[in-house]
Amino acid sequence: MSMIRAFLDQADFANVDALLAGRTTAARISGTGQPAPLWRGRNPGWSLGQLNAFAARIIDAHYAGAGTGCFDGQIADLFASHDRCEVLFCFSAEPSLTDGLIHSNGILRGAPGLLITRALQFALCSLGYRVNEFRKASRNVNAAQEYLQRGARLRRAPIVGWDRLSALIDNTASPAFVFCLHALVPITDLIGLDLGRPVTLQGCRVATLDPQTAAFAHVEADGPVTVRYGEGRFLSGGHLRLSPLQAGLLDQAACEASVSNRTAAA
Numbered sequence: 001m002s003m004i005r006a007f008l009d010q011a012d013f014a015n016v017d018a019l020l021a022g023r024t025t026a027a028r029i030s031g032t033g034q035p036a037p038l039w040r041g042r043n044p045g046w047s048l049g050q051l052n053a054f055a056a057r058i059i060d061a062h063y064a065g066a067g068t069g070c071f072d073g074q075i076a077d078l079f080a081s082h083d084r085c086e087v088l089f090c091f092s093a094e095p096s097l098t099d100g101l102i103h104s105n106g107i108l109r110g111a112p113g114l115l116i117t118r119a120l121q122f123a124l125c126s127l128g129y130r131v132n133e134f135r136k137a138s139r140n141v142n143a144a145q146e147y148l149q150r151g152a153r154l155r156r157a158p159i160v161g162w163d164r165l166s167a168l169i170d171n172t173a174s175p176a177f178v179f180c181l182h183a184l185v186p187i188t189d190l191i192g193l194d195l196g197r198p199v200t201l202q203g204c205r206v207a208t209l210d211p212q213t214a215a216f217a218h219v220e221a222d223g224p225v226t227v228r229y230g231e232g233r234f235l236s237g238g239h240l241r242l243s244p245l246q247a248g249l250l251d252q253a254a255c256e257a258s259v260s261n262r263t264a265a266a
Contacts, residue, residue, distance in 0.1 A: 056238030086237030111138035128158030183257035203257035
């Protein structure tokens with residue numbers, strides 16, 4: 001079993017076809033002198049940390065353009081349906097999470113204290129709110145810190161009601177964060193995703209995350225959420241210094257969800 005772990009730790013998931021094509025690789029995986037398939041029966045019992053790390057490599061490979069076909073069934077056979085990893089979708093237009101942080105003015109707590117920036121506008125539109133609606137509901141009177149996008153369109157109906165969104169912001173322990181979705185999904189479903197197409201998270205949570213301190217707060221989404229390319233970026237717990245579940249901030253059974261390329265019904 002340690003050889004399977006070593007293979008995944010060293011594997012270049014962007015070139016899985018080449019890795020699995022050779023007899024030497026197959027023999028090394030099997031621990032014998034003969035090539036052998038990777039069946040689910042050989043599953044060594046992955047930890048959440050390992051599954052998150054594998055998920056990070058899979059997501060990176062998807063974004064690198066490796067395509068879903070590179071995970072040619074044999075990698076999927078290493079995992080069982082109960083092997084789940086943490087997936088996050090961060091609502092930010094910036095390639096770096098730190099560049100897309102939403103900040104507080106340091107004086108007022110919660111929604112009234114958030115600085116009005118393009119990062120906040122982008123996230124609000126993704127959550128289903130316009131800046132003027134946010135200002136009115138939160139009584140936020142902070143001046144805009146930069147020019148906002150004129151006529152910015154809502155990307156969806158609100159995915160969480162205002163009362164719970166306000167409570168989410170109030171419960172955020174950090175003065176800087178990003179809005180995101182969080183879900184614990186089967187890693188086998190993640191392998192087959194096409195991140196260039198709409199992706200639906202069923203049973204996810206709406207959350208705030210400080211990627212620098214791992215501060216995390218969450219509420220349940222009102223229903224399934226379909227996200228599209230350009231609205232943000234997928235990450236796994238393996239991309240973070242400490243994932244929400246590894247930090248004990250969530251109950252694992254309560255946050256189990258599904259992810260697929262099926263579009264949620266309007």
